[in-house]
Amino acid sequence: MSYPRMLTKGFKPFDPLWLARKTEEIVCKDESRKYTAFYATGVYGGIATGYAVGCCFRCFFCWSDWSRDFPEFYGEFYSAEEAYRNIVRAAKKWGVRRARISACEPTLCRDHLVKLLEMIDKDDRIELFILETNGVLFGVNKSYVREISNFKKVHVRVSLKAGIPEAFTARTGAIKEAFYLPFEAIKNLLRYNVSFHVAAMTDPRLMANSERLELIRKLREIDEVVAANLEEEICDPYDTTIVRMQVYGVDPVKFFRKRLIWY
Amino acid sequence: MVLKILEIAEIEGEDCDLHNLTADSKLRYELGDISKYPPRIVVAKLYLDRDWREAVLEAAKMYLKDKFS
Numbered sequence: 001m002s003y004p005r006m007l008t009k010g011f012k013p014f015d016p017l018w019l020a021r022k023t024e025e026i027v028c029k030d031e032s033r034k035y036t037a038f039y040a041t042g043v044y045g046g047i048a049t050g051y052a053v054g055c056c057f058r059c060f061f062c063w064s065d066w067s068r069d070f071p072e073f074y075g076e077f078y079s080a081e082e083a084y085r086n087i088v089r090a091a092k093k094w095g096v097r098r099a100r101i102s103a104c105e106p107t108l109c110r111d112h113l114v115k116l117l118e119m120i121d122k123d124d125r126i127e128l129f130i131l132e133t134n135g136v137l138f139g140v141n142k143s144y145v146r147e148i149s150n151f152k153k154v155h156v157r158v159s160l161k162a163g164i165p166e167a168f169t170a171r172t173g174a175i176k177e178a179f180y181l182p183f184e185a186i187k188n189l190l191r192y193n194v195s196f197h198v199a200a201m202t203d204p205r206l207m208a209n210s211e212r213l214e215l216i217r218k219l220r221e222i223d224e225v226v227a228a229n230l231e232e233e234i235c236d237p238y239d240t241t242i243v244r245m246q247v248y249g250v251d252p253v254k255f256f257r258k259r260l261i262w263y
Numbered sequence: 264m265v266l267k268i269l270e271i272a273e274i275e276g277e278d279c280d281l282h283n284l285t286a287d288s289k290l291r292y293e294l295g296d297i298s299k300y301p302p303r304i305v306v307a308k309l310y311l312d313r314d315w316r317e318a319v320l321e322a323a324k325m326y327l328k329d330k331f332s
Contacts, residue, residue, distance in 0.1 A: 044301060045280045128300065155304050193311055197303040199277075213331070220327065228269055228323035229306045231277055 005069040007060045007173045009249045016136045016174040016181070020056035020108055026071045027054035028109035034075030036067055036103075038086035040094035044130055047098040048091035050083050055105040057134050058173035059161060060248040061206060063238035064103040080115035087116075088125055100130040107137040110144060117151045131156045134172075135182030142188050149192035156196035158185055159233075163200075163207065163215030171206070186222055199231040205258050206235060234260065264290055265309065265322035272302035281305050 003022055004014050027034040034053035041049055053067040053075040067074035078086065087099045099120060100106075106113055113131075120129050131148070135158045138145050148154055162168035165176035189196045198219060202212045219227035235241065237256045245252040271284050282291050282298040291298045297305055309315040 043278050045278065045283075128304075155307065195304070195307045195311055197307045216331065224327060225306070225310050225319055225323040228326045229272065229303055231272075231303055 004058050004173060006244055007058050007248045011173055013169050013175045014058075014173060016056040016134075016172070016178050017140060019058075019174075020105070020137060023054040023056055023071060023105075024108050027052075027075070027104075028112060029077050031109075031111045031115055032077040032079045033083065033109040033112040034067075034071065035078050035083060035086075036065065036075045038083075038090045040090050040096050044098055044100070044128075046094065046096035047100055047130065048087045048094065048096055048126075049099070050078075050087050050101045052101045052104040052106060054108050055134070056108065056136055056174075057105070057161070059171055059201075060244045060250065061171070061201065061203075061235045061241055062244060063236065063241050065240055068104070068240075080112050081119065083112070084116050084119040084123075087120075088123060091126060097125060097127040098130065099126050099128070100132060102132060105134055105136070106131055107133050107144070110137075114147060117148070117154060121151045121153055126153065128155060129153045132159060133157070133185070134159055134161070135185030136174075136178065137185075138188055139181030139184035142191070145185070145188040145194065146192050149194045154195065156189060156194055157231075158182055158189070158196060158198045160198060160200040160215060163211040163213075163218065167207070167211055171201070183218060183222065186219070186226060190223055190226070197229045197231060198226055199233050201235065202232045203234045204261060205255055264293065265306065265315070265319050266325055268302050268306055268309075269322060269326045272306065275302070277301050277303055 035050050036053060037051040039049055041047060053071045055068050091099060120126050131154055160182050161171050165179040168179040169176045200215055216227055242252040245255060275284055279301060280299055281302045297308055310319045
């Protein structure tokens with residue numbers, strides 16, 4: 001199977017664990033990882049961000065830049081220490097004490113992430129590290145979650161894409177057998193007492209209410225607090241989102257003109 | 264109190280800090296330093312706190328019952 005870029009009509013679903021390995025071959029080198037930028041943004045009350053490269057999903061509504069689809073062409077390798085220094089520099093410049101890696105799947109390149117978190121954990125200038133993940137690697141690997149649980153500044157945000165396996169494949173490109181992995185990640189995070197919450201792309205233009213209720217039912221089965229604390233996301237018309245939708249056969253103009261009525 | 268945080272989180276759960284989203288000084292006082300985080304992070308951290316865990320679970324049940332029953 002060739003390396004998947006953007007989803008097209010009639011695409012062949014891929015195993016996200018396979019894609020994680022293939023992407024790591026491109027974006028990880030020893031304990032270094034590819035990044036395209038370091039800056040701070042206003043989300044989470046102001047947060048320093050390492051904009052890293054590489055994901056194991058291919059969501060057609062994704063806002064990340066083209067480095068997701070063509071990781072070979074974008075970014076430079078940074079060691080964990082270099083990434084740490086750049087993140088702290090961005091935090092200092094913008095007067096914020098929170099940090100994250102974004103625009104990618106941060107759990108790729110495990111050695112890099114763990115070394116980075118070791119340095120963040122010891123640095124008083126950073127009070128909180130948000131780890132935004134699709135949950136695939138945390139779902140398949142308990143030891144990874146146990147290792148993350150050692151870092152007290154980490155708060156994980158697991159981002160769910162679907163409430164049923166068929167919709168999971170249609171939105172992410174991943175095989176439906178992988179649908180359960182993010183839910184396994186949630187169980188692992190609970191098991192190891194990691195601070196976390198769950199987000200879900202329940203935008204009504206993407207997800208029917210019946211599917212949304214099924215997703216919430218699944219979360220309630222796992223843990224009622226996790227279900228009650230669900231963050232519901234909406235899809236925004238970023239440049240890359242518009243192109244990905246068009247390529248997939250979803251008319252972005254019609255999509256974003258639909259009235260957004262929450263359930 | 265936790266129920267109130269869950270309701271605040273519906274409006275703005277991630278990007279603004281809890282202490283900027285409520286004028287309830289009692290809530291801010293009782294939560295202490297943790298209120299400097301966004302509401303969803305506050306709920307997650309309270310759930311890990313042995314002293315708060317039962318209250319968080321109770322509030323979550325009430326919240327879900329109200330929303331989805």
